[in-house]
Amino acid sequence: MNELRILSPTAILGYGFPMESFAEGMKRKPHVIAVDAGSTDPGPYYLGAGKSFTDRNSVKRDLEIMIPAALEAGIPVIVGTAGGSGARPHVEFAVDIVKEIAREKQLSFKMAVIQSEFDKEFVKENVAKGNISPLFPAPEITEADVDESVHIVAQMGEEPFIEALENGAEVILAGRSYDPSVFAALAIKYGFDKGLAIHLGKILECAAIAALPGSGSDCMFGYLHQDNFVLEPLSPLRKCTTLSVAAHTLYEKTNPYVLPGPGGAINLHESKFEQIDDNKVRVSGSRFVPTEEYFVKLEGVRRVGYRTISCAGVKDPIMISKIDSITQSVKDRVKNNFETYGITDFFLDFKIYGRNGVMGMFPDAPQSAGDELLIIIEAVADTQEQADTICGFARSTMLHFGYEGRIATAGNLAFPFSPSDCKMGEVYEFNVYHLMKVEDPKKLFPIEYVQF
Amino acid sequence: MEYNLTDVASVIRSKNSGPYELTFDIIFKEVEMYRKVKSAQVFNAQMFAHLYHIPESQIISLVHFDPAKAVKITIVRPIPSGALGETDVYGAQQHAPLMKMKFTLS
Numbered sequence: 001m002n003e004l005r006i007l008s009p010t011a012i013l014g015y016g017f018p019m020e021s022f023a024e025g026m027k028r029k030p031h032v033i034a035v036d037a038g039s040t041d042p043g044p045y046y047l048g049a050g051k052s053f054t055d056r057n058s059v060k061r062d063l064e065i066m067i068p069a070a071l072e073a074g075i076p077v078i079v080g081t082a083g084g085s086g087a088r089p090h091v092e093f094a095v096d097i098v099k100e101i102a103r104e105k106q107l108s109f110k111m112a113v114i115q116s117e118f119d120k121e122f123v124k125e126n127v128a129k130g131n132i133s134p135l136f137p138a139p140e141i142t143e144a145d146v147d148e149s150v151h152i153v154a155q156m157g158e159e160p161f162i163e164a165l166e167n168g169a170e171v172i173l174a175g176r177s178y179d180p181s182v183f184a185a186l187a188i189k190y191g192f193d194k195g196l197a198i199h200l201g202k203i204l205e206c207a208a209i210a211a212l213p214g215s216g217s218d219c220m221f222g223y224l225h226q227d228n229f230v231l232e233p234l235s236p237l238r239k240c241t242t243l244s245v246a247a248h249t250l251y252e253k254t255n256p257y258v259l260p261g262p263g264g265a266i267n268l269h270e271s272k273f274e275q276i277d278d279n280k281v282r283v284s285g286s287r288f289v290p291t292e293e294y295f296v297k298l299e300g301v302r303r304v305g306y307r308t309i310s311c312a313g314v315k316d317p318i319m320i321s322k323i324d325s326i327t328q329s330v331k332d333r334v335k336n337n338f339e340t341y342g343i344t345d346f347f348l349d350f351k352i353y354g355r356n357g358v359m360g361m362f363p364d365a366p367q368s369a370g371d372e373l374l375i376i377i378e379a380v381a382d383t384q385e386q387a388d389t390i391c392g393f394a395r396s397t398m399l400h401f402g403y404e405g406r407i408a409t410a411g412n413l414a415f416p417f418s419p420s421d422c423k424m425g426e427v428y429e430f431n432v433y434h435l436m437k438v439e440d441p442k443k444l445f446p447i448e449y450v451q452f
Numbered sequence: 453m454e455y456n457l458t459d460v461a462s463v464i465r466s467k468n469s470g471p472y473e474l475t476f477d478i479i480f481k482e483v484e485m486y487r488k489v490k491s492a493q494v495f496n497a498q499m500f501a502h503l504y505h506i507p508e509s510q511i512i513s514l515v516h517f518d519p520a521k522a523v524k525i526t527i528v529r530p531i532p533s534g535a536l537g538e539t540d541v542y543g544a545q546q547h548a549p550l551m552k553m554k555f556t557l558s
Binding site: 359 | 463467468469470471472473475477479503504505506512513515517519520521522524526528529530531532533534535536537538539540541542545546548549
């Protein structure tokens with residue numbers, strides 16, 4: 001086999017794609033349709049709550065086009081990081097959608113479901129054995145951290161996908177996956193160079209984002225050869241340029257020359273990007289360098305509490321000039337008010353937009369205030385009821401707070417909404433972002449087959 | 453001569469690289485300007501630490517990437533994505549200080 005062709009319909013399953021582009025892709029007779037369905041980018045909530053950050057109808061719309069087209073062409077559909085985060089409830093979300101499609105369209109096919117959630121006892125055993133190390137700058141992990149985690153998933157490489165393909169799976173739904181694996185699996189199975197296959201997967205996983213103009217909801221096509229690969233956007237509106245493809249190699253990575261993944265890293269020091277015609281780019285020279293031992297990346301989150309917020313504007317220039325001392329006084333008053341009542345363990349924060357709301361994590365960087373502020377009062381506590389109490393009390397205290405120099409004595413805050421407070425539900429944070437040494441990269445990701 | 457970074461760069465952006473890192477990309481319009489900036493070491497750890505008022509020890513890597521005419525700086529996220537007190541879950545709006553940056557080339 002001299003050429004393996006891969007269709008990547010969209011950057012994230014559920015982000016959609018134009019039918020014209022998809023049809024162009026199918027005309028090129030792909031050997032596989034692959035799509036990445038997840039990311040840690042939307043933050044820790046989705047992994048913790050077991051919910052998808054993509055909408056069910058949007059995901060169903062994409063799969064409803066991809067699966068029948070692939071079955072007709074006799075090629076597999078591979079979905080990685082199903083349900084957005086890849087834990088059991090996320091995979092279940094995707095399985096449920098595929099079952100519905102199979103039933104509604106009366107389709108017959110073999111599906112493989114690959115799980116990636118690890119049992120806590122298993123992870124703790126590996127902590128005890130010293131098999132788990134933090135991925136800098138994440139902190140060290142303890143058995144207590146593992147106990148606190150809600151779901152822990154591991155990013156699988158291409159190995160479980162290859163096994164599922166060998167067993168005749170026509171649709172593969174996998175839990176947390178290293179993004180390029182779904183694109184590279186069939187190519188590696190056929191013996192194509194792993195460095196090129198994974199580098200191609202790295203670009204295809206974001207579909208048309210690597211084109212110019214970029215789009216997260218349009219298709220990209222990959223042609224893999226023995227010593228290079230070629231990228232082609234499928235919409236006449238877009239072009240791949242050496243710059244758009246090279247620039248994408250930088251995107252969301254720590255270092256563009258070495259891209260680590262399960263079992264090794266791709267090295268791009270010798271990579272060449274060439275424009276071969278108006279809209280296609282050829283890439284060569286990327287190499288896969290295996291690590292001596294096989295490591296997988298773990299991701300886990302713990303529940304921190306429940307959140308309630310209140311949003312309010314401020315236009316008074318005297319209040320704006322004193323905003324820091326006002327928020328500090330309100331915090332002190334809230335703390336003092338509930339001290340003896342017994343609500344003492346909470347997080348109360350004032351996000352001040354119009355000054356340093358967006359870049360609050362760089363408190364020492366220079367700031368400038370606009371002539372109006374949006375203040376988000378945020379309370380996080382052990383229960384929703386306590387979060388409501390703290391947020392509501394901070395809001396009413398701030399509304400009527402008699403700061404020094406105040407001449408607008410009717411009220412300090414402009415509320416855009418009634419009710420002014422909003423329950424945000426459970427709050428999570430990442431607490432596992434570690435590498436785990438594994439003996440067998442396949443065994444840990446069990447595969448179940450379903451025949452429709 | 454003094455330059456505004458926004459005049460010579462076609463892309464200035466920030467983004468998460470996993471929940472514990474922030475990464476900044478600056479892609480130049482012209483190869484010639486990129487080469488000058490690279491050889492003059494306009495971007496270095498000290499300069500970047502100063503721009504964001506962070507300790508130099510928080511800078512994980514600063515790399516020039518010729519194929520994209522780009523400089524890439526990756527730092528420890530002062531607060532991990534989505535943790536309490538954090539206000540940019542995707543890390544995509546932390547680039548503004550670079551847009552005000554000026555530099556001198558002889």
